[in-house]
Amino acid sequence: WDMFVLAFVERLFRPTYKKDDFVLGKKLGEGAFGVVYRVSWAKKPSSKEGDLVLKKATEYGAVEIWMNERVRRACANSCADFLYGFQEKSSKKGSEYWLIWRFEGESTLADLIQSKEFPYNVESMILGEVQDLPKGLERENRIIQTVLRQLLFALDGLHSTGIVHRDIKPQNVIFSEGSRTFKIIDLGAAADLRVGINYIPKEFLLDPRYAAPEQYIMSTQTPSAPSAPVAAALSPVLWQLNLPDRFDIYSTGLILLQMAFPSFRSDSGLIQFNRQLKRCDYDLVAWRKSIEPRANADVRKGFELLDLDNGIGWELLTCMVRYKARQRVSAKAALAHPYFDKEGLLALSIMQ
Ligand code: ADP
Ligand code: MG
Numbered sequence: 001w002d003m004f005v006l007a008f009v010e011r012l013f014r015p016t017y018k019k020d021d022f023v024l025g026k027k028l029g030e031g032a033f034g035v036v037y038r039v040s041w042a043k044k045p046s047s048k049e050g051d052l053v054l055k056k057a058t059e060y061g062a063v064e065i066w067m068n069e070r071v072r073r074a075c076a077n078s079c080a081d082f083l084y085g086f087q088e089k090s091s092k093k094g095s096e097y098w099l100i101w102r103f104e105g106e107s108t109l110a111d112l113i114q115s116k117e118f119p120y121n122v123e124s125m126i127l128g129e130v131q132d133l134p135k136g137l138e139r140e141n142r143i144i145q146t147v148l149r150q151l152l153f154a155l156d157g158l159h160s161t162g163i164v165h166r167d168i169k170p171q172n173v174i175f176s177e178g179s180r181t182f183k184i185i186d187l188g189a190a191a192d193l194r195v196g197i198n199y200i201p202k203e204f205l206l207d208p209r210y211a212a213p214e215q216y217i218m219s220t221q222t223p224s225a226p227s228a229p230v231a232a233a234l235s236p237v238l239w240q241l242n243l244p245d246r247f248d249i250y251s252t253g254l255i256l257l258q259m260a261f262p263s264f265r266s267d268s269g270l271i272q273f274n275r276q277l278k279r280c281d282y283d284l285v286a287w288r289k290s291i292e293p294r295a296n297a298d299v300r301k302g303f304e305l306l307d308l309d310n311g312i313g314w315e316l317l318t319c320m321v322r323y324k325a326r327q328r329v330s331a332k333a334a335l336a337h338p339y340f341d342k343e344g345l346l347a348l349s350i351m352q
Pocket of ligand 1: 081
Protein backbone atom coordinates (compact mmCIF):
# COMPACT_ATOMS: atom_id res chain seq x y z
CA TRP A 1 0.00 0.00 0.00
CA ASP A 2 2.85 2.38 0.80
CA MET A 3 3.83 2.14 -2.79
CA PHE A 4 0.38 3.12 -4.00
CA VAL A 5 0.10 6.03 -1.57
CA LEU A 6 3.53 7.28 -2.61
CA ALA A 7 2.63 7.01 -6.26
CA PHE A 8 -0.58 8.94 -5.63
CA VAL A 9 1.12 11.72 -3.68
CA GLU A 10 3.83 11.99 -6.30
CA ARG A 11 1.19 12.34 -9.01
CA LEU A 12 -0.53 15.15 -7.11
CA PHE A 13 2.58 17.28 -7.04
CA ARG A 14 4.01 16.50 -10.45
CA PRO A 15 3.08 18.81 -13.31
CA THR A 16 0.54 17.41 -15.71
CA TYR A 17 0.63 17.87 -19.46
CA LYS A 18 -1.76 17.63 -22.35
CA LYS A 19 -1.74 17.21 -26.08
CA ASP A 20 -1.35 20.91 -26.92
CA ASP A 21 1.86 21.23 -24.90
CA PHE A 22 3.81 19.38 -27.60
CA VAL A 23 4.73 19.95 -31.24
CA LEU A 24 5.24 16.80 -33.29
CA GLY A 25 8.58 16.32 -35.05
CA LYS A 26 10.24 13.44 -36.86
CA LYS A 27 8.86 9.93 -36.60
CA LEU A 28 11.40 7.71 -34.80
CA GLY A 29 9.68 4.37 -34.89
CA GLU A 30 6.47 2.51 -35.52
CA GLY A 31 5.51 -0.80 -33.96
CA ALA A 32 2.33 -2.86 -33.76
CA PHE A 33 1.26 -1.02 -30.59
CA GLY A 34 2.26 2.56 -31.15
CA VAL A 35 4.08 5.27 -33.04
CA VAL A 36 7.07 7.15 -31.63
CA TYR A 37 7.92 10.78 -32.49
CA ARG A 38 10.53 13.28 -31.52
CA VAL A 39 8.63 16.32 -30.16
CA SER A 40 9.37 19.73 -28.73
CA TRP A 41 7.55 21.93 -26.26
CA ALA A 42 4.90 24.22 -27.76
CA LYS A 43 5.73 27.01 -25.30
CA LYS A 44 9.15 26.96 -23.76
CA PRO A 45 9.27 28.29 -20.21
CA SER A 46 12.77 28.27 -18.77
CA SER A 47 12.20 25.13 -16.75
CA LYS A 48 11.34 23.07 -19.83
CA GLU A 49 14.46 22.29 -21.76
CA GLY A 50 15.42 20.04 -24.59
CA ASP A 51 13.50 17.81 -26.93
CA LEU A 52 11.22 14.99 -25.93
CA VAL A 53 10.02 11.69 -27.24
CA LEU A 54 6.32 10.88 -27.55
CA LYS A 55 4.84 7.42 -27.95
CA LYS A 56 1.20 7.29 -28.99
CA ALA A 57 0.21 3.84 -27.87
CA THR A 58 -2.86 1.65 -28.10
CA GLU A 59 -4.67 0.32 -25.02
CA TYR A 60 -1.51 -1.53 -23.94
CA GLY A 61 0.06 1.88 -23.29
CA ALA A 62 -1.56 1.80 -19.84
CA VAL A 63 0.79 -1.00 -18.76
CA GLU A 64 3.77 0.79 -20.26
CA ILE A 65 2.92 3.92 -18.25
CA TRP A 66 2.72 1.85 -15.07
CA MET A 67 6.14 0.29 -15.77
CA ASN A 68 7.77 3.65 -16.51
CA GLU A 69 6.41 5.25 -13.35
CA ARG A 70 7.61 2.33 -11.28
CA VAL A 71 11.08 2.48 -12.88
CA ARG A 72 11.30 6.21 -12.27
CA ARG A 73 10.73 5.69 -8.55
CA ALA A 74 12.78 2.52 -8.09
CA CYS A 75 15.69 2.54 -10.58
CA ALA A 76 15.62 5.82 -12.47
CA ASN A 77 19.04 5.47 -14.09
CA SER A 78 18.30 2.16 -15.76
CA CYS A 79 15.91 3.56 -18.34
CA ALA A 80 15.24 6.66 -20.41
CA ASP A 81 14.01 9.54 -18.27
CA PHE A 82 10.18 9.32 -18.22
CA LEU A 83 8.21 12.53 -17.78
CA TYR A 84 4.56 11.74 -17.97
CA GLY A 85 1.89 9.47 -19.37
CA PHE A 86 -1.80 10.20 -19.94
CA GLN A 87 -4.87 9.01 -21.74
CA GLU A 88 -5.86 10.99 -24.80
CA LYS A 89 -9.31 10.56 -26.28
CA SER A 90 -9.01 10.51 -30.03
CA SER A 91 -12.20 10.58 -32.06
CA LYS A 92 -11.43 7.84 -34.57
CA LYS A 93 -9.42 5.32 -32.59
CA GLY A 94 -11.23 5.37 -29.27
CA SER A 95 -8.61 6.22 -26.73
CA GLU A 96 -4.87 6.37 -27.00
CA TYR A 97 -2.16 6.62 -24.37
CA TRP A 98 0.52 9.24 -24.71
CA LEU A 99 3.89 8.63 -23.09
CA ILE A 100 6.56 11.33 -22.84
CA TRP A 101 10.29 10.87 -22.22
CA ARG A 102 13.27 13.13 -22.41
CA PHE A 103 15.05 12.75 -25.75
CA GLU A 104 18.18 10.88 -24.67
CA GLY A 105 20.13 10.99 -27.90
CA GLU A 106 20.27 10.16 -31.60
CA SER A 107 21.62 6.63 -31.46
CA THR A 108 20.50 3.25 -30.29
CA LEU A 109 23.04 0.45 -29.84
CA ALA A 110 21.58 -1.02 -33.05
CA ASP A 111 22.63 2.06 -35.03
CA LEU A 112 26.07 2.00 -33.42
CA ILE A 113 26.89 -1.67 -34.04
CA GLN A 114 25.85 -1.35 -37.69
CA SER A 115 28.61 1.20 -38.24
CA LYS A 116 31.89 -0.02 -39.73
CA GLU A 117 33.61 2.00 -37.01
CA PHE A 118 32.15 -0.07 -34.16
CA PRO A 119 33.30 -0.26 -31.40
CA TYR A 120 35.50 2.84 -31.84
CA ASN A 121 32.48 5.05 -32.58
CA VAL A 122 31.18 4.17 -29.10
CA GLU A 123 34.49 4.88 -27.43
CA SER A 124 34.47 8.50 -28.53
CA MET A 125 30.83 8.89 -27.39
CA ILE A 126 31.54 7.56 -23.91
CA LEU A 127 34.85 9.35 -23.41
CA GLY A 128 34.36 12.48 -25.51
CA GLU A 129 37.59 13.31 -27.26
CA VAL A 130 39.70 10.19 -27.66
CA GLN A 131 43.46 10.25 -27.63
CA ASP A 132 45.23 8.63 -30.51
CA LEU A 133 45.50 5.19 -28.93
CA PRO A 134 46.70 2.17 -30.85
CA LYS A 135 43.74 0.28 -32.29
CA GLY A 136 43.60 -3.43 -31.68
CA LEU A 137 41.69 -6.30 -30.17
CA GLU A 138 42.62 -5.41 -26.60
CA ARG A 139 41.16 -1.93 -27.01
CA GLU A 140 38.04 -3.19 -28.78
CA ASN A 141 37.55 -5.63 -25.93
CA ARG A 142 37.69 -2.84 -23.34
CA ILE A 143 35.09 -0.82 -25.22
CA ILE A 144 32.76 -3.80 -25.56
CA GLN A 145 33.30 -4.63 -21.89
CA THR A 146 32.27 -1.08 -20.95
CA VAL A 147 29.07 -1.21 -23.03
CA LEU A 148 28.15 -4.61 -21.60
CA ARG A 149 28.80 -3.46 -18.04
CA GLN A 150 26.52 -0.45 -18.49
CA LEU A 151 23.82 -2.64 -19.98
CA LEU A 152 24.04 -5.23 -17.19
CA PHE A 153 24.02 -2.45 -14.61
CA ALA A 154 20.78 -1.07 -16.03
CA LEU A 155 19.32 -4.57 -16.24
CA ASP A 156 20.28 -5.36 -12.65
CA GLY A 157 18.35 -2.24 -11.62
CA LEU A 158 15.23 -3.46 -13.42
CA HIS A 159 15.52 -7.03 -12.11
CA SER A 160 16.12 -5.88 -8.53
CA THR A 161 12.91 -3.90 -8.85
CA GLY A 162 11.07 -7.03 -9.95
CA ILE A 163 10.73 -6.09 -13.59
CA VAL A 164 11.63 -8.37 -16.50
CA HIS A 165 12.00 -6.46 -19.77
CA ARG A 166 11.43 -9.32 -22.26
CA ASP A 167 12.47 -7.33 -25.31
CA ILE A 168 16.16 -6.63 -24.73
CA LYS A 169 17.85 -5.97 -28.07
CA PRO A 170 20.17 -3.30 -29.50
CA GLN A 171 17.15 -1.35 -30.85
CA ASN A 172 15.92 -0.95 -27.27
CA VAL A 173 19.21 0.30 -25.85
CA ILE A 174 19.71 4.06 -26.26
CA PHE A 175 22.88 6.07 -25.78
CA SER A 176 22.11 8.90 -23.37
CA GLU A 177 24.16 11.87 -24.51
CA GLY A 178 23.60 13.63 -21.18
CA SER A 179 25.03 10.91 -18.95
CA ARG A 180 27.24 9.32 -21.63
CA THR A 181 25.91 5.89 -20.76
CA PHE A 182 23.61 3.34 -22.31
CA LYS A 183 20.07 3.11 -20.98
CA ILE A 184 17.22 0.72 -21.64
CA ILE A 185 14.04 1.83 -23.44
CA ASP A 186 10.70 0.33 -24.48
CA LEU A 187 8.98 -1.25 -21.48
CA GLY A 188 6.06 -2.18 -23.73
CA ALA A 189 6.55 -5.92 -23.16
CA ALA A 190 7.83 -5.76 -19.58
CA ALA A 191 6.38 -7.71 -16.66
CA ASP A 192 6.26 -6.53 -13.06
CA LEU A 193 6.22 -9.73 -11.09
CA ARG A 194 6.07 -8.22 -7.61
CA VAL A 195 2.64 -6.78 -8.16
CA GLY A 196 1.46 -9.28 -10.72
CA ILE A 197 1.39 -7.08 -13.77
CA ASN A 198 2.49 -9.64 -16.27
CA TYR A 199 0.54 -9.10 -19.36
CA ILE A 200 1.41 -9.94 -22.92
CA PRO A 201 -1.46 -9.55 -25.33
CA LYS A 202 -1.99 -12.62 -27.48
CA GLU A 203 -0.95 -10.72 -30.57
CA PHE A 204 2.36 -9.82 -29.04
CA LEU A 205 5.23 -11.84 -30.45
CA LEU A 206 8.53 -11.80 -28.63
CA ASP A 207 11.28 -10.78 -31.03
CA PRO A 208 12.46 -14.17 -32.29
CA ARG A 209 15.94 -12.89 -33.06
CA TYR A 210 16.71 -12.25 -29.40
CA ALA A 211 14.25 -14.49 -27.52
CA ALA A 212 15.55 -17.26 -25.28
CA PRO A 213 14.35 -20.76 -26.23
CA GLU A 214 11.81 -20.89 -23.39
CA GLN A 215 9.67 -18.17 -25.07
CA TYR A 216 7.18 -18.00 -22.25
CA ILE A 217 9.10 -16.77 -19.25
CA MET A 218 6.76 -18.13 -16.61
CA SER A 219 5.98 -21.82 -16.55
CA THR A 220 2.56 -22.75 -17.87
CA GLN A 221 1.38 -23.57 -14.35
CA THR A 222 1.76 -19.93 -13.40
CA PRO A 223 -1.40 -17.88 -13.90
CA SER A 224 -0.63 -15.22 -16.49
CA ALA A 225 -2.27 -12.30 -14.71
CA PRO A 226 -2.92 -13.12 -11.06
CA SER A 227 -4.76 -10.56 -8.96
CA ALA A 228 -2.50 -8.06 -7.24
CA PRO A 229 -2.54 -9.14 -3.55
CA VAL A 230 -2.06 -12.80 -4.33
CA ALA A 231 0.75 -12.07 -6.72
CA ALA A 232 2.51 -9.79 -4.24
CA ALA A 233 2.59 -12.60 -1.71
CA LEU A 234 3.60 -15.28 -4.16
CA SER A 235 5.85 -13.66 -6.67
CA PRO A 236 9.20 -13.73 -4.82
CA VAL A 237 8.70 -17.47 -4.68
CA LEU A 238 7.71 -17.65 -8.32
CA TRP A 239 10.73 -15.52 -9.17
CA GLN A 240 13.03 -18.04 -7.46
CA LEU A 241 11.36 -21.00 -9.10
CA ASN A 242 11.18 -19.71 -12.62
CA LEU A 243 14.02 -17.20 -12.75
CA PRO A 244 12.19 -15.10 -15.37
CA ASP A 245 14.98 -12.50 -15.30
CA ARG A 246 17.22 -15.00 -17.10
CA PHE A 247 15.18 -14.47 -20.24
CA ASP A 248 16.75 -10.99 -20.48
CA ILE A 249 20.18 -12.47 -19.78
CA TYR A 250 19.96 -14.70 -22.84
CA SER A 251 19.10 -11.68 -25.02
CA THR A 252 21.98 -9.72 -23.45
CA GLY A 253 24.32 -12.61 -24.26
CA LEU A 254 23.29 -12.33 -27.90
CA ILE A 255 24.15 -8.62 -27.77
CA LEU A 256 27.63 -9.52 -26.47
CA LEU A 257 27.93 -12.01 -29.31
CA GLN A 258 26.99 -9.36 -31.88
CA MET A 259 29.48 -6.89 -30.44
CA ALA A 260 32.28 -9.47 -30.57
CA PHE A 261 31.51 -10.94 -34.01
CA PRO A 262 31.06 -8.47 -36.89
CA SER A 263 29.46 -11.25 -38.94
CA PHE A 264 26.46 -11.60 -36.58
CA ARG A 265 25.58 -7.89 -36.42
CA SER A 266 23.25 -7.95 -39.41
CA ASP A 267 19.77 -9.46 -39.15
CA SER A 268 20.64 -12.24 -41.55
CA GLY A 269 23.89 -12.96 -39.70
CA LEU A 270 22.07 -13.24 -36.38
CA ILE A 271 19.36 -15.42 -37.85
CA GLN A 272 22.03 -17.69 -39.28
CA PHE A 273 23.74 -17.89 -35.88
CA ASN A 274 20.44 -18.78 -34.21
CA ARG A 275 19.89 -21.56 -36.72
CA GLN A 276 23.38 -22.95 -36.14
CA LEU A 277 23.02 -22.80 -32.35
CA LYS A 278 19.67 -24.55 -32.45
CA ARG A 279 21.19 -27.30 -34.56
CA CYS A 280 23.76 -27.76 -31.75
CA ASP A 281 20.95 -27.99 -29.16
CA TYR A 282 21.84 -24.54 -27.81
CA ASP A 283 25.28 -25.76 -26.72
CA LEU A 284 27.70 -22.88 -27.44
CA VAL A 285 30.78 -25.06 -26.96
CA ALA A 286 29.49 -27.56 -29.50
CA TRP A 287 28.61 -24.69 -31.83
CA ARG A 288 32.17 -23.35 -31.59
CA LYS A 289 33.62 -26.78 -32.37
CA SER A 290 31.39 -27.10 -35.40
CA ILE A 291 32.14 -23.74 -36.99
CA GLU A 292 35.67 -22.75 -35.89
CA PRO A 293 37.57 -25.08 -38.24
CA ARG A 294 36.00 -23.46 -41.32
CA ALA A 295 35.59 -19.94 -39.92
CA ASN A 296 36.30 -16.84 -42.00
CA ALA A 297 38.45 -13.95 -40.76
CA ASP A 298 35.49 -12.08 -39.16
CA VAL A 299 34.43 -15.09 -37.14
CA ARG A 300 37.99 -15.88 -36.08
CA LYS A 301 38.33 -12.29 -34.90
CA GLY A 302 35.31 -12.69 -32.62
CA PHE A 303 36.77 -15.79 -30.99
CA GLU A 304 40.13 -14.08 -30.63
CA LEU A 305 38.54 -11.15 -28.82
CA LEU A 306 36.60 -13.37 -26.42
CA ASP A 307 39.72 -15.50 -25.85
CA LEU A 308 41.76 -12.57 -24.51
CA ASP A 309 42.79 -12.88 -20.83
CA ASN A 310 42.54 -16.66 -20.81
CA GLY A 311 39.15 -16.75 -22.49
CA ILE A 312 37.33 -14.85 -19.78
CA GLY A 313 34.96 -13.17 -22.26
CA TRP A 314 34.08 -16.48 -23.87
CA GLU A 315 33.47 -17.92 -20.40
CA LEU A 316 31.01 -15.13 -19.60
CA LEU A 317 29.24 -15.55 -22.93
CA THR A 318 28.72 -19.27 -22.23
CA CYS A 319 27.21 -18.35 -18.83
CA MET A 320 24.63 -16.13 -20.54
CA VAL A 321 23.65 -18.03 -23.65
CA ARG A 322 22.47 -21.35 -22.23
CA TYR A 323 19.42 -23.42 -22.94
CA LYS A 324 18.31 -23.78 -19.32
CA ALA A 325 17.32 -20.50 -17.67
CA ARG A 326 18.49 -21.66 -14.26
CA GLN A 327 22.01 -22.27 -15.58
CA ARG A 328 22.35 -18.68 -16.83
CA VAL A 329 24.00 -16.08 -14.57
CA SER A 330 21.93 -13.28 -13.08
CA ALA A 331 22.71 -9.67 -14.04
CA LYS A 332 24.21 -9.09 -10.60
CA ALA A 333 26.42 -12.18 -10.77
CA ALA A 334 27.50 -11.29 -14.30
CA LEU A 335 28.68 -7.87 -13.07
CA ALA A 336 30.89 -9.68 -10.54
CA HIS A 337 32.34 -11.94 -13.27
CA PRO A 338 36.15 -11.72 -13.72
CA TYR A 339 35.56 -10.43 -17.28
CA PHE A 340 34.95 -7.07 -15.62
CA ASP A 341 37.92 -7.27 -13.24
CA LYS A 342 40.19 -5.28 -15.50
CA GLU A 343 39.30 -1.63 -15.43
CA GLY A 344 37.31 -0.51 -18.46
CA LEU A 345 37.69 2.20 -20.99
CA LEU A 346 38.43 5.14 -18.71
CA ALA A 347 41.35 3.46 -16.97
CA LEU A 348 42.77 2.34 -20.30
CA SER A 349 42.86 5.85 -21.69
CA ILE A 350 44.28 7.34 -18.49
CA MET A 351 47.00 4.70 -18.26
CA GLN A 352 48.30 5.16 -21.78
P1 ADP B 1 8.65 0.68 -30.33
O1 ADP B 1 7.50 0.10 -29.60
O2 ADP B 1 8.29 1.31 -31.62
O3 ADP B 1 9.81 -0.28 -30.45
P2 ADP B 1 10.44 2.28 -28.65
O4 ADP B 1 10.08 2.74 -27.28
O5 ADP B 1 11.47 1.22 -28.76
O6 ADP B 1 9.10 1.92 -29.40
O7 ADP B 1 10.94 3.56 -29.46
C1 ADP B 1 11.17 3.51 -30.85
C2 ADP B 1 12.46 4.23 -31.22
O8 ADP B 1 12.39 5.60 -30.80
C3 ADP B 1 13.69 3.68 -30.52
O9 ADP B 1 14.26 2.59 -31.20
C4 ADP B 1 14.62 4.88 -30.49
O10 ADP B 1 15.26 5.03 -31.74
C5 ADP B 1 13.64 6.03 -30.31
N1 ADP B 1 13.50 6.41 -28.89
C6 ADP B 1 12.64 5.90 -27.99
N2 ADP B 1 12.77 6.49 -26.77
C7 ADP B 1 13.75 7.40 -26.91
C8 ADP B 1 14.35 8.38 -26.01
N3 ADP B 1 13.98 8.52 -24.74
N4 ADP B 1 15.33 9.18 -26.52
C9 ADP B 1 15.71 9.08 -27.81
N5 ADP B 1 15.18 8.21 -28.69
C10 ADP B 1 14.22 7.37 -28.26
MG1 MG C 1 11.49 -0.79 -29.38
